[in-house]
Amino acid sequence: MKCPFCSHSETQVVETRISEDGDFIRRRRQCGSCEKRFTTYERPDVNFPAIVKKDGRRIEYERVKLLASMNLALRKRPVSTEQIDSAIERIEEKLLNLGLREVQSTRIGELVMRELKKLDKVAYVRFASVYRSFEDIDEFKTLVDEVQR
Structure with missing residues (x-):
C-alpha cells in the first residue's frame, strides 16, 4: 500500500480490527519512510444495482x-x-x-x-x-x- 503522504511504496500494518458486524476490516498502517500513520478499510467488492x-x-x-x-x-x-x-x-x-x-x-x-x-x-x-x-x-x-x- 502506497503512503498517502509521501507516496513511499512500503508501509507496515501496525493494527488490524474487524468491524462489529464483520463486514469490513480496518487496518492502521505506518509508512516505512516518513513514519506517518493512516487507516485503510477492506471490504468485499460487490456489484450494486x-x-x-x-x-x-x-x-x-x-x-x-x-x-x-x-x-x-x-x-x-x-x-x-x-x-x-x-x-x-x-x-x-x-x-x-x-x-x-x-x-x-x-x-x-x-x-x-x-x-x-x-x-x-x-x-x-x-x-x-x-x-x-x-x-x-x-x-x-x-x-x-x-x-x-
Missing part, C-alpha cells in the same frame, strides 16, 4: 454520495461515525438483497430516512424536509407530529 434517478438517468451507486447526504443531515448531531457506518452497511445490505439490477433513487431515499429515524429524529426531519420537497408548512408540521409520537 444501478440507480435510476427521477429524470430517468441511470448512474452507478456511490457509497461516498450516500455518506455525504447522511453526514449533511447529521451535521452537529450526537451520532458517531461508527453508527453512521453501520447504518450505511444496513442500507447497502438491503440493496444487495433486493437482487435487482436497477433500483429507483426514491427507494434509496426511503431506506436512508428509515435509518435516520432510528439514529436521530432531528436528522430525520432535516433529510425528509429536503427529500420530500415540502410545498408548505402543513406538510412539515405533519412530519414533525409523526416524529413526536
Whole structure:
C-alpha cells in the first residue's frame, strides 16, 4: 500500500480490527519512510444495482454520495461515525438483497430516512424536509407530529 503522504511504496500494518458486524476490516498502517500513520478499510467488492434517478438517468451507486447526504443531515448531531457506518452497511445490505439490477433513487431515499429515524429524529426531519420537497408548512408540521409520537 502506497503512503498517502509521501507516496513511499512500503508501509507496515501496525493494527488490524474487524468491524462489529464483520463486514469490513480496518487496518492502521505506518509508512516505512516518513513514519506517518493512516487507516485503510477492506471490504468485499460487490456489484450494486444501478440507480435510476427521477429524470430517468441511470448512474452507478456511490457509497461516498450516500455518506455525504447522511453526514449533511447529521451535521452537529450526537451520532458517531461508527453508527453512521453501520447504518450505511444496513442500507447497502438491503440493496444487495433486493437482487435487482436497477433500483429507483426514491427507494434509496426511503431506506436512508428509515435509518435516520432510528439514529436521530432531528436528522430525520432535516433529510425528509429536503427529500420530500415540502410545498408548505402543513406538510412539515405533519412530519414533525409523526416524529413526536
